[in-house]
Amino acid sequence: MxxxxxxxxxxxxxxxxxxxxxxxxxxxxxxxxxxxxxxxxxxxxxxxxxxxxxxxxxxxxxxxxxxxxxxxxxxxxxxxxxxxxxxxxxxxxxxxxxxxxxxxxxxxxxxxxxxxxxxxxxxxxxxxxxxxxxxxxxxxxxxxxxxxxxxxxxxxxxxxxxGGRLRRWGGPTAGDGAIEHLDRQARLFGSGFNPLVRSLQVGVIGCGGTGSPVAMMLARLGVGHLLLVDDDTVEVTNLNRVHGSRRSDVGVPKVDVLEREIVAADLGVRVAKWKGWANDSGARDALRSCDVILGCTDDNAGRVLINRLAYFYGIPVIDVGLRMRARSVDASFDIHGRVTTLVPGRPCLICGGFINPRRAAEEALERTDPAEFKRRKAEAYVEGGGDPAPAVVTFTTEMAAVAVNEVLALLTGFHGDGGMVPTRYRRFHLRDDRFLGVASKPGCPVCETEWSWGRGDIQPFLDLVG
Incomplete structure (x- = not known):
């Protein structure tokens, strides 16, 4: 063997x-x-x-x-x-x-x-x-x-x-050697923190407005192994919010841009990448290898995947979402940010109403059978994509920091013994945070029945059909 x-x-x-x-x-x-x-x-x-x-x-x-x-x-x-x-x-x-x-x-x-x-x-x-x-x-x-x-x-x-906290036995210990450039955070969280962070394998799904600052901050925290997953290349309109990108990067895969910047920083981070969708079968080994996954994608199909990964494999998932719009009537704004943490014992994204199942199916169809998607769109059977959503770097970066702070809560419990907050909802325009009390829906096969908890490998993968 x-x-x-x-x-x-x-x-x-x-x-x-x-x-x-x-x-x-x-x-x-x-x-x-x-x-x-x-x-x-x-x-x-x-x-x-x-x-x-x-x-x-x-x-x-x-x-x-x-x-x-x-x-x-x-x-x-x-x-x-x-x-x-x-x-x-x-x-x-x-x-x-x-x-x-x-x-x-x-x-x-x-x-x-x-x-x-x-x-x-x-x-x-x-x-x-x-x-x-x-x-x-x-x-x-x-x-x-x-x-x-x-x-x-x-x-x-x-x-x-x-769970809301991660406790680990074995692997690196505080005696494995100091990491000089991480000294200041060890002074806050203790000598065991940096070796623990160094041992982690963390995935970032989506490398755009939230994913790029998430990846950069994780590298600065000392995460030893980063996985970058994204199928897109840099466009001119991405330059206002994708950290590390330059005008010369237009047309370059986002995962390549982030890898270049993290490697150039020379902080001892090992970077793996997948240029493709998280749902691609070739990404499964990489995703299942992660200790934590941060979902920074704006598509529903990707969220369906990471939603199930959290429960089937016991991998904590931290999902980030933003919605921004200007009201045409009174010239005011609606600017919302959300960070939801997923572990067995907590409600999933479906029960929280944070995934549109119909759009998830349409997005999957668009990737697997573009011709059929176009046909259905022409006949108004699918909604398809509308105009690009607004995006501003300050808001996307702020929610990225909220998400990475939940990684710290997972490892240290710095804001309470419960560790990660289940769902934090930030309303920028009203200057407040809300902590949503979402409940699992009775009979939910992902988060409520326990059938999926720790089930691991099955066919079809994650019990997803189609």
Whole structure:
């Protein structure tokens, strides 16, 4: 089997359920889980394969199967484990064992090694694609590994819990060396902040008025790996707001302009790019490799994609939108900006009313079958694009800064333990901010039913048809 890295994401709602199940007052406790899988053929920054595992379901161990427990051991019958393996096989998921070490840090004991080896052999006989083991320490530490079908075991490169906050174990630490040009922000957020930011792989979808300043600010913050996604080239009318662009760049892909400027700054940022639509199948490995995605696109089809990515793969998405218009009647203005953050447990963009599903379908048709789109437009079956929307650099850049501040909230909780704000709505013309209390619609297959949470790879991709 080709050597590859593994990492594990536990969704915040699942993390909370685990702690509720495993808080036994000092004795070791255990539970099961099923994990979704993102099989990444080539990480865009390294070119190497990797697999991201994401919590999909938490399964308690039935009281009738619990045998004994103490501060240093826990045993249970394996009937539930066999049922777990059958469910994993049917749904193409990865089974996981979780147990606690309440009196110590997280580590794998000799007894763990022996017991798990036997369970992993059983999983292999059943045809399951690996068995994950997770240990939660009483001091808040976490460790995890996967047993592969050939009997080898691989430690997770890192483990993270994803919700309004992102917490990560493994990977770079504060002792990995100071980054001189980031000293001032370490003085605010602490010595562990810069290594964490340096380890992140962040995608920016859309490299125009909001995406270009977002990318520039992320590079200045010290994000180690940036993915730039955009299909457009620079036009003359973009020069008023696309950061880094020059008149000589007219006709040059926007991703190339941003890459040039970020590389020229020589801040140690590795840039990957995709000149194309985010919906293109060739972009999937790159998108699934990201730890955070900032949606800076103004099209509905792109928002449908990133909306589902957040839930299927547990990747925090920060979506930016602006709307500007001048009122012809009283010579006043309506200038609105919005930043919405998406993680499992929060409402999606559809439930928030921030996506027009009809326009999303029309945009997809225009890209995949332009002739059919023109025919339908001529017969008034599709709306098509109207006049270009107004855009002013100060407003687009300000909302870009609001979005990047939500990345900081995700990593530091600087404006509260809840981390990212679900939806911030700025009305520039009225000089106020609103924090919208959007709710999931009953039965929403993306954000309310939990079916998509951490589901990972399925066919069709993201359960999108067409």
């Amino acid at each position: 080709m050597s590859q890295a593994f990492d594990l994401t536990i969704l915040e709602p699942h993390w909370s359920r685990l702690h509720g199940l495993l808080d036994t007052g000092g004795a070791e406790a255990s539970a099961y889980a099923l994990l979704g899988r993102a099989t990444i053929g080539a990480d865009p920054w390294t070119g190497s394969p990797r697999t991201r595992l994401v919590s999909h379901e938490i399964h308690p161990i039935a009281d009738a199967e619990k045998i004994s427990a103490s501060p240093v051991h826990v045993t249970w019958a394996t009937g539930g484990f066999m049922r777990l393996l059958s469910e994993a096989m049917c749904a193409d998921l990865v089974p996981a064992l979780i147990h606690t070490h309440p009196g110590s840090s997280a580590f794998f004991s000799k007894q763990d090694n022996a017991n798990e080896a036997e369970l992993a052999r059983t999983a292999g006989i059943k045809g399951v694609r690996g068995l994950v083991s997770i240990v939660l320490g009483g001091d808040g530490s976490v460790c995890a590994r996967i047993w592969l079908p050939d009997g080898t075991r691989v430690d997770m490169a890192h483990i993270q819990v994803v």
